[in-house]
Amino acid sequence: xxxxxxxxxxxKKMWSEGQSASQIAKELGGVTRNxxxxxxxxxxxxxxxxxxxxxxxxxAKPVAAAKPEAKKPAKAEAKKxxxxxxxxxxxxxAQPVAAAPAAPQPLRxxxxxxxQPLPPQPSANEISPEALAKVGEVEKRAxxxxxxxxxxxxxxxxIGDPATEDFWFCGLPSQPGKPYCEAHVGVAFQPMSSRxxxxx
DNA sequence: CCCTGATTCGC
DNA sequence: GCGAATCAGG
Numbered sequence: 001x002x003x004x005x006x007x008x009x010x011x012k013k014m015w016s017e018g019q020s021a022s023q024i025a026k027e028l029g030g031v032t033r034n035x036x037x038x039x040x041x042x043x044x045x046x047x048x049x050x051x052x053x054x055x056x057x058x059x060a061k062p063v064a065a066a067k068p069e070a071k072k073p074a075k076a077e078a079k080k081x082x083x084x085x086x087x088x089x090x091x092x093x094a095q096p097v098a099a100a101p102a103a104p105q106p107l108r109x110x111x112x113x114x115x116q117p118l119p120p121q122p123s124a125n126e127i128s129p130e131a132l133a134k135v136g137e138v139e140k141r142a143x144x145x146x147x148x149x150x151x152x153x154x155x156x157x158x159i160g161d162p163a164t165e166d167f168w169f170c171g172l173p174s175q176p177g178k179p180y181c182e183a184h185v186g187v188a189f190q191p192m193s194s195r196x197x198x199x200x
Numbered sequence: 201c202c203c204t205g206a207t208t209c210g211c
Numbered sequence: 212g213c214g215a216a217t218c219a220g221g
Contacts (some may be wrong), residue, residue, distance in 0.1 A: 002213090003213085020204065020205085024202080031214085032214070032215075033205090034214055035215085037205060037207095039212090040205090046205085046206080174201070175203075176202030176203050193202095202221100204220075205217105205218105206218075206220100207216100207217080207219100208214105208216085208217075208218090209212105209215100
């Protein structure tokens with residue numbers, strides 16, 4: 001298989017959509033995820049469009065061992081002087097997100113109000129606001145899969161009201177062994193704290 | 201173990 | 212340019 005214009009375009013599209021390289025490879029067919037990743041790099045779009053800002057630094061791999069042949073020109077990687085005006089402002093999230101917590105897992109009903117920065121109050125521990133924010137974020141880009149479209153590796157977090165048409169599953173890539181994506185795992189599996197008694 | 205992207209380097 | 216092998220991490 002060669003990188004035809006169409007295939008490259010699909011690659012670009014899926015990549016910018018946040019699809020993983022393996023998913024893209026699977027979709028394209030005839031290529032491995034390595035091929036996809038390689039192509040992505042060659043195309044120069046290693047960074048996905050305004051999606052997942054990865055503040056983590058990547059010093060490449062300074063493997064300082066068993067490398068006698070240093071034929072690496074040590075080319076200085078000049079970072080583009082990006083104006084860096086990323087619209088990563090504050091996240092309103094003040095929307096009635098209350099609909100989200102239709103958790104399949106033992107989840108509390110109350111959500112942490114968006115007023116308290118979570119003070120040292122051990123008792124009222126719900127879900128970390130960060131996790132909630134992440135969920136709210138991720139649900140926007142959820143793949144909205146139907147029940148039958150779910151696979152072993154797609155997030156099975158339900159979104160919306162099952163009694164209405166506004167119901168779908170997250171569908172984002174789930175972590176191996178887990179039923180949900182990263183974001184939803186965070187809210188699904190609580191630190192089991194205030195779960196102590198059921199009373200009655 | 202499953203996965204992710206990143207990099208290298210022979211082709 | 213291509214991508215398998217490898218690396219580095221979750």
